[in-house]
Amino acid sequence: MERGAGLSSTSSPLASVHDLVMLDLDGVVYVGPDAVPHAARTIGGLSTPVAYLTNNATRAASDVAEHLRSFGLELEDAAVVTAGQVVADLVRREAGEGARVLLAGADGMRAALEQVGMEVVASAEDAPHAVVQGGVIDVRWSELAEASYAVAAGVPWFASNPDTTFPTPRGLAPGNGAFVHAVALATGREPRVAGKPAGPIFEEARRRTGATSPLMVGDRIDTDIDGAIDAGIDAMVVLTGVTTLADVIELAPGHRPSYVAADLRALDEPHPDVVLERSRATCGEAVASLTDERLDVVGVEDGDLRGLRALVALAWQARDRGDAVSVEDVRMGP
Known part of the structure; x- marks a missing residue:
């Protein structure tokens, strides 16, 4: 048996083992004018400092901060890094x-x-x-x-x-990026990039806070997660934005986050060990199995953190040894 298949684990709530939580905004904390379910309550209850990192340059940082305060969050404008x-x-x-x-x-x-x-x-x-x-x-x-x-x-x-x-x-x-690509096609050149996945935005968040052990939370693999990995920062992907469970299962080594969760509530939870066998993975009460390319999880409700961890670890292990894994009809239930 082996443990994790690339996923990290914690015996304490995840946010508590880091000195800063870096949160992407669009698709993680809000979508348009509305807060993502559970986001504001979870963030407001954290004792770990929070920085909000957004690639969206459409609005000024002060406007973004005011938007976040409209959800009941307490923060200074400097907590927003655009x-x-x-x-x-x-x-x-x-x-x-x-x-x-x-x-x-x-x-x-x-x-x-x-x-x-x-x-x-x-x-x-x-x-x-x-x-x-x-x-x-x-x-x-x-x-x-x-x-x-x-x-x-x-x-x-x-x-x-x-x-x-x-x-x-x-x-x-x-x-x-679509507009940047248009100019690149017209000119044959490429720009210097400041936002995720490039390093400058992570460096600025660290500079403002003095953090040495941050956690990056995002919904995009190619910006939030890849950027954090390149910067040597632990990362958690949440499934409230553009990335789906199927996308996570298909990730190749080098692009896989340390943690995976349905939403931000996972910041306030431990992430238990996953114990792996060839076609079976166990995480607490959750048991994932792989039969004829089909993934199933039993023992927990749909979206339960333990079920997600067991399923993802099992799928990554299977894909790494060359086995086919179907991502179209994943079942998760008690």
Whole structure:
């Protein structure tokens, strides 16, 4: 028998073994104007400090903080770290205060640039020192065209984040990464990125808090989880946003989070050991089995943390030895 198949375990509530909880926002704490179920109550009950890391540069950090306070959460504006803030500071350090920046983005990104002393311009003919893409609200073709002209001419190019989709109450819409990709296709170049999965946003959260043992919680593998892994930070994926259980099961080594959970309530729970046999995994009362490529979990209710851990560990073990695993009809029940 073996334990875990890549999942870490804790005998104490997960948040208590870290000195900072880094939370992604869209799909983790809220979707659009509404809080994700259980999120506010769980966050409000944590004794571990919390930082909110968002790749969304559409809004200013103060507006994001006010949104979070509307759910009853207590926080200072500085607890919110936006990719817009981080890319603005990166541009300031490289281009110098007062530099002209051609922006293809939203008002929140403009505010972040102006707060660090940048002069925002609208045309490649304004001789910009840098091009920035950040935020997706009301981005026009003309902005993308001007950005493309400047980037093609060799102007340094920065992007707040690479997310190709943006969650809304109606579903997924094109994200900043989709617009970045359009400029990349037009120019044959790639930008420097500040937000997840790049390291600068994690470094800024650590700098503000002094944390040495943070936990990153997110709903996106390619940004939240991959970025945390690259930064040497433990990560937990939650299934309240874009990543599904099927997505988690299919993850290859090197992209797997330390923890997996249905929602943020798992921050306030221990994550018990998973004991693995060839076609069976046990985590507390949960027992997962693999029969003819089919995964089943018994002993716990749907969404129970122990059931998820047993199922994911068993699936990862099977996939690593080359066995087929069906992700279309997973059963979980008492």
